[in-house]
Amino acid sequence: MLDGVSRRLRVQSWLWAIATGGAVFGVVLVVGLVLSSSRQSATTVAIAAGVVAALAMAAGGWSQGASAAASAIERAVPLDNLVVAAAELIEKPVPTSAEIRAEVLRQADARLASADLSQVAPLRHPIAIALSVLTGCAVLAFIQPAPTPSIQVHQYLGSTVSAIGIDNLTVRVVPPSYAGRAIESFENPVQVSVLAGSRISLEVRSAAAGVVAEAPGAPVLVLEKQRDRFVAEFPATRSIGLALRPQGNGVPGSRFISILVTPDMAPSVRVHAPGRDLALPAPRGVIAIEVEGADDLGLAALTLRYTRAAGAGESLTFTQGDVPLRVTRRDDRRWTATARWTLDSLGLADGDVLVYSAIARDRNPSGAPVQSEPYLIEIGRASVSAGAGFGLPADERKYAISQQMVIYRTEQLLAARATHGPDSWLEQNRMIAIEQRMVRAEVVFLGGGEVADEVEEAASSDELAEGRLQNAGRAEMLRAINFMSRAEAQLNDGQAAAALPIERDALRALERAFDRRRYFLRTLPDRSRIDASRRLTGVLTDARSWTKDRPQPPAGPALEAQRSVMRDLAASMAKGTADAALAARVAALDAGSAGLQSVAVRLATAATTGAYRAAVDTAMRDVAALAQAMLATPAEIHVPADPMAGRLADELRRTPKVAPR
Secondary structure, three states: OOOHHHHHHHHHHHHHHHHHHHHHHHHHHHHHHHHHHHHHHHHHHHHHHHHHHHHHHHHHOOOOOOHHHHHHHHHOOOOOHHHHHHHHHHHHHOOOHHHHHHHHHHHHHHHHOOOOHHHHHOOOOHHHHHHHHHHHHHHHHHHHOOOOOOOOOEEEEEEEEEOOOOOEEEEEOOHHHHOOOEEEEEEOEEEEEEEOOOEEEEEEEEEEEEEEEEEOOOEEEOOOOOEEEEEEEEEOOEEEEEEEEOOEEEEEEEEEEEEEEOOOOEEEEEEOOOOEEEEEEOEEEEEEEEEEOOOOEEEEEEEEEEEEEEEHHOEEEEEEEEEOEEEEEEOOOOEEEEEEEOOOOOOOOOOEEEEEEEEEOOOOOOOOOEOOOOEEEOOOHHHHHHHOOOOOOOOHHHHOOOHHHHHHHHHHHHHHHHHHHHHHHHHHHHHHHHHHHHHHHHHHHHHOOOOOOOOHHHOOOHHHHHHHOOHHHHHHHHHHHHHHHHHHHHHOOHHHHHHHHHHHHHHHHHHOOOOOOOOOOOOOOOHHHHHHHHHOOOOOOHHOOOOOOOOHHHHHHHHHHHHHHHHHHHHHOOOOOOOHHHHHHHHHOOEEEEEEHHHHHHHHHHHOOHHHHHHHHHHHHHHHHHHHHHOOOOOOOOOOOOOOHHHHHHHHOOOOOOOOO
């Protein structure tokens, strides 16, 4: 009896092992088909995993002996552990009398005669499960899945892109000619990084009637149909996210592509030696100069330019020139240059000032030259008087700008009119307008204030008393300020030619104002008006700070766009599928944010619902952080002054409060 139960237990163990191996085979095969493109390799790995699992399961049930059979019998038919005792006497004999051993075995056989083996070790249930699992494995292994031609999955740089209606996308990037880079081509990209000024060509293969490229805040780009493809070309001026949308019936899908535009960095230039301002007692000697320039794509020119200032006050004259450099090219991107500047040949005089700086230009034809930090060379002691009359600290006198310098800069700009484009011309005009505003501010400072008693002031000096009635210095100063304001307005409009005669009128007015027959009134602060009747009438215990609720600034268009994107992100969370148009809107919120560009790619390439919801969650956090950063700086709030507010508050505090009856 025990031997029969042991055999059924072994068969039962093998049936469970077959079922377990089949289940492992099915799971591994399904996972392999999802992750691997080869069905054969997935099937091989699944078979190996199933066999290993079945053998591991069967190894534990192969050693089913008499003790295991007796335990199974006791669980199915309780016999007061009589069968277990008999099995132990058979497998592990112990010193006991033969009569006792024979009696235990006899009673065990008698009790087992009425037991049913099918109840002790049933096989029907394990056989049914094993056959079901084997049938399912055969279905998975030999039946091919139905093809889905309307959905294609492209892989690019580790990202998957779901495309419905678009068979293939080719992006061709033609860098600017000055960059020296090769033409690049990308197949089914999700994100492309290009240099500013490059030409981007899109080539889309689709069976749709048409294809358009949409970007938030930009006109819709319609791709032109050429035979079996749609093409479009545009310049790369800023980072943008495009949603390529096929048009026609039955093609509702879209494709997202992020184009990151990297600007051409301006060159850097620095004067290493002497690298500081110099003061020389005499205009003689040789100055050793070392210059270094660099650019990310390549330098085109490296020069050293100086300006000589001779004279003083508004009679300053300026002369420009170049210092010859010996240039050493380490490579196309880094240049060094040296020069030995002989001052004897310049004809300098005592009091002259030299301002020199290095200028670097890269290969970009539309790029502006970059100037290094300027340095001064002062000759003799007379140069200290150039800043006389200006209310500036001694260290800042050398940076004071005169009206003569403004005229000189305007003349130089007009002479170089042909070399400037519209944008550069307007920018240079406005830079001179800033200098004109600085000169005007200094003149206003010099002419400010008033004399408390003009007659008494004039009586204290015979010279001033004799010329008091002839003084027109203040009027000339006001005329000069008016001319400067008009010249600044013309320069801000880019009208340097119209501003030049007005600048000269301002200079002539200043010369008349600075004539030795004029005198200026000293500057006195204007005292604040104090109501004498209110002095010493307040109560110290009532003193407190004035507070007012800060009004909320109105939301701008950028904040409204962020709110709209947040609403659509929250609504798309339930949908759980990739949306190219929404990804393009997220990327357009801040073209310079690497985080938003990355999460836009994740939104467009999410292959599963979980991945899409995780991308939406990240996008919502990034958009919220962008909005918070934009609101970090409080808007300027103009609170109108109310002259009656203080007096009204005092009267309300003085009036005793009457309790209501």
